[in-house]
Amino acid sequence: MPRLWNATIDEHRRTVHAAILDTVAALVGEHGLAGVTMSQIAAEVGIGRATLYKYFPDVEAIVLAWHERQVSEHLAQLTEAAAAAAEPAERLRRVLRTLADLSGGRHQHGTAVHGADPAVSLHRAEHLHKARHRLHALLTEVIEAAAGAGHVRTDVRAADLATFASHAMGAAADLPGTPAARARLVELTLSALHRPADS
Amino acid sequence: MPRLWNATIDEHRRTVHAAILDTVAALVGEHGLAGVTMSQIAAEVGIGRATLYKYFPDVEAIVLAWHERQVSEHLAQLTEAAAAAAEPAERLRRVLRTLADLSGGRHQHGTAVHGADPAVSLHRAEHLHKARHRLHALLTEVIEAAAGAGHVRTDVRAADLATFASHAMGAAADLPGTPAARARLVELTLSALHRPADS
Incomplete structure (x- = not known):
């Protein structure tokens, strides 16, 4: 793949990564850790559940990040x-x-x-x-x-x-x-x- | 029921209640809130899961108590x-x-x-x-x-x-x-x- 293409993918990954962290911070603040699921986070970020699992194994890992x-x-x-x-x-x-x-x-x-x-x-x-x-x-x-x-x-x-x-x-x-x-x-x-x- | 019998039941309830709180504090400290289930708590306290639900609706309620x-x-x-x-x-x-x-x-x-x-x-x-x-x-x-x-x-x-x-x-x-x-x-x-x- 050309270098520019890689740069775009990297940037996209970083954007999604940041959006996941922002979302989990807001959701955990509102519902508590036990009240937040991976499906909820995926829906809120606007990505599929399977995609979310490519970034993080569970809610706790996202809170930590x-x-x-x-x-x-x-x-x-x-x-x-x-x-x-x-x-x-x-x-x-x-x-x-x-x-x-x-x-x-x-x-x-x-x-x-x-x-x-x-x-x-x-x-x-x-x-x-x-x-x-x-x-x-x-x-x-x-x-x-x-x-x-x-x-x-x-x-x-x-x-x-x-x-x-x-x-x-x-x-x-x-x-x-x-x-x-x-x-x-x-x-x-x-x-x-x-x-x-x-x- | 005679008064003494009630007193004994009350005391038993208080003992179980306290044991549940002690257990959840230890388990959450070790595994994090997301890593603790009602079944785990019941097993650790030595009561049935159904009994635990008579005391508390969920893990969060126990942490709060x-x-x-x-x-x-x-x-x-x-x-x-x-x-x-x-x-x-x-x-x-x-x-x-x-x-x-x-x-x-x-x-x-x-x-x-x-x-x-x-x-x-x-x-x-x-x-x-x-x-x-x-x-x-x-x-x-x-x-x-x-x-x-x-x-x-x-x-x-x-x-x-x-x-x-x-x-x-x-x-x-x-x-x-x-x-x-x-x-x-x-x-x-x-x-x-x-x-x-x-x-």
């Missing part, structure tokens, strides 16, 4: 946010704000980025572990740089501060979805990162 | 922790520590207490909303009391501080499961609640 896509997209946005500021303290603030924005957007698809997801079996969820680890590593690096510049406490490990901060940013999902509320959440979290508590 | 039991148990523990200290700042510290301990124990059953759970459809998850709201109201009350005593910042709404703190306590699930790590997490969070950030 959707999760992986989410995490990759979030990672790209965080990397971009980190690159946009040269000053370590400002870089940390921007990365936290991006995390808050991503968490605040969660409601739309009703699925958590962090934490164990009971919709996916533990065995399969291990695939996701690596991607989440990269998010955490990026945040740890940014916190370490800010600590090196004297802006962050050093009495708690940077990795543990990253765990704390990434969970705290998850609060954006349950706060008003306004820029002001998210900015307050970021400053609240930064105030814990900045200084040891008096005692 | 299990969630509700979890939230009630957590609420009882938090209420107890709050009652154990008269001083508002100490009460807040104890409630946060209890939340951290509960979050840290999550790994065992692989399911989050907070946030949307894609295993349960949005429609049914609304039943859970009330119970979570009670957790949040309790924390808000404790924070308000500590603010009244001058221990907590008043530039952010107590309800928003409660949302922040309860998400932050979720970090215990991803930190080392030691008392020291949880104590550090509580102090870190308290330091954000105590004081506005300099600017």
Whole structure:
């Protein structure tokens, strides 16, 4: 086959793949994982059931692929946010704000980025572990740089501060979805990162 | 039927009910919701499939009942922790520590207490909303009391501080499961609640 033809097929496959992930995210959000079937997904995407099975073996595999896509997209946005500021303290603030924005957007698809997801079996969820680890590593690096510049406490490990901060940013999902509320959440979290508590 | 006989039947029903919830929590943690059937649950509990259907219509309903039991148990523990200290700042510290301990124990059953759970459809998850709201109201009350005593910042709404703190306590699930790590997490969070950030 000529190269152009292959390119078209590849593009078509990618488009269908993406449409399947979008559809399953919406359906699972609405009906729960147990309420979604492969037939339903195929009908919604507008492809045959047999075609759907050429892409994915079951609903769980699609949910997993959707999760992986989410995490990759979030990672790209965080990397971009980190690159946009040269000053370590400002870089940390921007990365936290991006995390808050991503968490605040969660409601739309009703699925958590962090934490164990009971919709996916533990065995399969291990695939996701690596991607989440990269998010955490990026945040740890940014916190370490800010600590090196004297802006962050050093009495708690940077990795543990990253765990704390990434969970705290998850609060954006349950706060008003306004820029002001998210900015307050970021400053609240930064105030814990900045200084040891008096005692 | 004599009263004693009724009491015995009631007790038997409660025992079976509890065994079903315990079983489904373990099975869903291991296989994911899509990988668990009513037959499997019945076999594991040691009752007939028909009997299981007298208790619950489907797996999702069992997961939901299990969630509700979890939230009630957590609420009882938090209420107890709050009652154990008269001083508002100490009460807040104890409630946060209890939340951290509960979050840290999550790994065992692989399911989050907070946030949307894609295993349960949005429609049914609304039943859970009330119970979570009670957790949040309790924390808000404790924070308000500590603010009244001058221990907590008043530039952010107590309800928003409660949302922040309860998400932050979720970090215990991803930190080392030691008392020291949880104590550090509580102090870190308290330091954000105590004081506005300099600017």
